[in-house]
Amino acid sequence: MDHDELLALLDARMRRGAGPETPAARVEHVSGVVRQSGPESVWNGVLWSDLDAGTADDVIAEQVRHYTALGQDFEWTLYTHDRPADLAARLVAAGFTPEEPETLMVAEPAGVVRRAEGAGAPGIELREVTDEAGVAQVVAVHEQAFGTDGTRLGRRILAQLAERPDTFKVHLAVAHEDGREIPVSAARMELHPGTGFAGLWGGGTLAGWRGRGIYRALVAHRARIAVELGYEYLRVDASDQSRPILERLGFAVLATMTPFQYDPARAQR
Template identity: 45%
Template sequence: MTDLDVLTLREAYDNQLRALAPDPLPTGVTVERDGPLIRILGLTDGGFLTYRDLGGLTGAALDELIARQVEVFRARGEPVEWKLHGHDVPADLPDRLRAAGFVPDERETVVIGLVAPLAATLPVVPEGVRLREVTARADLDRIVAMEEEVWNDSRGFLADGLEREIAADPQSLTVVVAEAGETVVSAGWVRYVPGTGFATLWGGSTLEAWRRRGVYRALVTYRARLAGQRDRTLLQVDASDDSRPILERMGLVPVTTTTPYIYTP
């Protein structure tokens, strides 16, 4: 692939990323299939529902599929996220999810770009900041403290989830912190999706005093270089409204949107 044709990128995203389950599975995580859905249970922050497409389900049959997920997670007493995309069909799927008790969270934009040009760029951090790869629980807890300061809510599940992923397959992701002295000012991780050409970027929250100083951009570049070292060709991010303009300036292009629909028993 030598250009950034949106339809081609979206097709690659749909085919290679959307219907994947963790492999290997972290301890305590299980995967079930229900028709076109992949149902992931036992994650640290609840369940997760994904699919390549819904196989043409509409009307009562689709309502029944949704209702089965509600029953599963009601019985488990845990929340679940249905990851809805802007190009999903049928068009009334959001209405049907809401009718079943799912609540939409903040919409993000799926952006994709080529790894090679980003990997050819050196990350530039502000004076006094360094980037460091981490695996220790103490560092993961420091990331949680930073995230909780940024978002003003509990993020303990994040350290638990990353620790379980690292234990299951330490080669499947890299966690990177941006530090100023002893303070974690930002952090992000990159997953190298097995069997695909993709690396996916996550995290990126940054303390307010360190925003607009190039920290996030440096983290993206650093992780793109890691992806290039592992022969990944495409970089994908679920981008917030804050990060999307930065990523677009770095060469990534929007291909669709994604909205978490959350059911909480």
């Protein structure tokens, strides 16, 4: 499958055809967008849009009203091939704040496993997280690795583990050093039955433990699970730091995506 076909497949199955994250969320197809809404324990935002210069501003305003009425901040995830071409500028004009762009990358999991064969992270144990104590460790790693508050992430992980235990996996990388166990990295995988896609998220590693193959080991571990479960593709929204590692594992670039955040409280100031 070539680049354009694969991008169209991902758009159709993972964006336009997205299902709700948990039973507490709802996915709606309204006014040229696909959006997910729900309590703070789920991701709120616009997954896909099909707009033109004549409709974009009204549709943007409608989403702002919708999420503001719910009392939720939300994200509009903009991909390079989304239209109209000036949609980014329109979002900024409407009060959205862009975050750092990420690279949408896709690979076949079996190929990732082959490329990662023989590679490892000595002294590192990979554990599946299933309980509240483990989630607390994941949040602590996230906060140290990314320098951001992980409170909301923790609530989302707990909700997904409780409501989607068969399709949501969380893994913690633990170092054994001087008789101590040190959580040093964490990553998640969302399985989307019927789509062929599994999404890889997280992978933040503590600064002092980078460059030791831990992120690569977490990617390979999740790829093996995807192969065992019959998934065709892995999808990652890669940072500049993870992109070179993923390219060496066989991931191909499909697009660039930029999260645009809307905070009603900030917009009203």
